[in-house]
Amino acid sequence: MRELGRRAFLSTTALAAAGCTPPKATTADPVFVLVHGANGNAGSFAPVVAELTLAGHRALAVDLPGHGPRGHFPVSYQTPQDLAAFAAEPSPLAGITLADTIAHVTAVVRRAAALGPVVLVGHSLGGATITGVANQVPGLVARLVYLSAFCCVRLRSVLDCFLAPEAAGSLLPAIPGIGDPQASGVARTNWRSADPAFLAAAKAALAADYADSTFRAALNAMEPDESWALTTGDARGDPATWGRVPRTYLRCTRDRAIPLALQDRMIREADEATPRNRFDVRDLDAPHLGPEDPRELAELLAG
Template identity: 35%
Template sequence: MSTLVLVHGFWHGSWCWSEVVPHVVAAGRLTVAVDLAGHGLHARRPRWFRAQPYNREAVSTEVSPVADVSLDDAAELLTSQIRRIGRGEPVTVVAHSAAGPVLTRTAEQTPELVAHAVYLSAYMPASGKSAAAYTRLPEAADDLVAPLLQGDPARTGALRLDFATADAAYRQRLHEAFYGDVDPVLAEAATGLLTPDGPIGIMLGTTALTREGWGSVRRTYIVCTRDMAIRPGVQATFISEADAAFPDNPTSVVALDASHSPFLSMPGELADIIIPLG
């Protein structure tokens, strides 16, 4: 079967798959986790994040060092990663959350490199629509991430979360948004690894989808039914729009009774889903 390439979402890094990878490898499936543009080893933290004393105003106003990262940049990086990993052969890509539009762009531009596009509670925007547009849907009204964002993204160039704050209530809301069903000790450890800025350009970019490009690639959507970051109603919208646009290549759908981060809360169950996808 094709190699599995795992791509994390905003604020995370390839580290978030560390509990899933052993299950997949034990089943005999080659797998590699990579860093999204502006994250992991490609992250650049704003000055306020480590500055002392804590500067609340800077949290809301400092321009992000990853403000110039666009959807084009992210897709170019992912394409180079999967080309290297697959040595030119197609791979199966599992994209979480905000990695979804990056996978979509990559599959549209180089469908020959993507054997299977798997969206794990991820943005899967329709042709010509940005991922950001879906955050304004009525179905997204009660998501828990939007109220946690700091500053104006148009000014900072990022979707920013404040991981430097000592506000216990804010940190608890972060856990509820991302790690509602994750062991609290593990959730706290994961929070300590998050980076504050997700490049807004990834969320604002759009991709024109074609039947010969993204529409030709097999796709699976893994719905997280207790997700408080990308609500299930929004996830259903992605699926219905894709199937309406490309009815000859319908989306396979799998449901997990999980929050936004099943790679931490139920890594074995998640591995069981993605291992057979080739």
Template identity: 40%
Template sequence: MATDPTDLDPSLTGTVFVFVHGAWHSSAQWAPTQRALAALGAASVAVDLPGHGTGAPLPTGYLLPGQPGLLTEKSPLAGLTTDDCAGAVLDTLRRVRHYRSVVLVAHSAGGGPASLAAERAPELVDRIVYLSAFVPGGRPRFSDYIASPENATAWGRDLPVADPDALGAIRINPLSPDPAYVERLRQTHYTDTPRDRFDRWRSLLTTDLPLTLTTGPVTVTAARWGRIPRTFLRCADDRALTPAVQDLMITEADRAAPAHPFTVRTLPGSHSPFAARPHELAAALVL
């Protein structure tokens, strides 16, 4: 059905949203939200971080019967760094700077590369939105927050299938033949996404998150990153990154960079609202 022109928000003319995905995801995760934004009159573009998306290298046995070597083969992404990923974000930001307003949106582990890109070139970003995402304002490593007491009740600690230090990546198995494992993956990241839709979503996931995206430091400053107006979209029922640790990141970032404290909004549901309720997510982004 065609969009009624009267439904378009004229204030969004000239605004572009730049989306940065989280762990094991890709630009594809944003497609339903991008369609919802387009119906409101906003342009958008989604980034594939290095080692992600349709061209992502996979363990050689991942798609073979029995998945040989999945637990032992070193990740082809082991050498990737947050710097590499921030470079991909910066490249996109430079390409869209001709828009009147550029809004950078990061989900989950994508908060590290997005923050580093904003620190390096704050003139390219007019607003930054963290969707249940890592904010390095208070502590430089995502692992600092993942391992904090505030995140102690988070799910997903049993999802890695092998030693991340040995593989150079945090490896999961979205195509696992074990129904119990698949259900844990769903309950961790897609709690409120119906099972049949989740099966389609998990088929798009990749296996490896470069370890440095959680353990490598991301240094931001009040003078550069901190000068950008920022919004945090809390996920109220998030099991992957608890509301308590989301609040901790907000509080510590505001203390470190008080000039533009977070505007905070809370969304219902799980860690992945782009799957469960993309129209609500789009509406929250344009507020």
């Protein structure tokens, strides 16, 4: 954060010294709206938002319901942890549905669309939400961008995607969870675990080849609970509405959470549903959390 602030200060100072001012956005310029995945929050995209902003673009990241400032961090999850109490802790996220996240992001998109064309970006589980937004308000979304994200067309739900044969290689099931999500209503994970086996499983699934320091920073920004209902809700895109919106799929080629085979199946089924509006597919040499350097993703989005 300190380095980011230093870079922003130096960029502004250099422009001022040269007698220049940063380019001003107009209503013709895009507004990037970024939607995080499971266990994330708006902070997940903070480095990318910073890079987009420093390049003269407008960007904002959304906290989905029950995340960010409204995230659930029970005392038992803090240090020292009480894992028995943590496992039994009720969660306010248990009642959150896919319809809730869609309504929340749709409200943001309505406001952002008054500023310029909205480029709606969803990562991982966030793909189910941005599909739902495009079902609701296709005229307010200039482009959908799926960052190694779920895009359901024939497969009804995110859970159905995980049950598909193309998901057999996913390493997500190897990350230990706490409790029974069907009983508690949430998928709960102890991201603050110091267990070497847990850390190895999480890194392999989410951030292989990241520096250990970068990986630990990512874990510390993650939230313990995610609503189970988000994985079981009907997440299918409607060809008559969602299918009209131009879309891009960013394939993370080293993703071990959503394997390439599953990404490619979702891309193929979407293209078959709307043959006149096919995915613009771009490859990122990155694991599930995306490129370690946020500038790489920011430059791809801006381009």
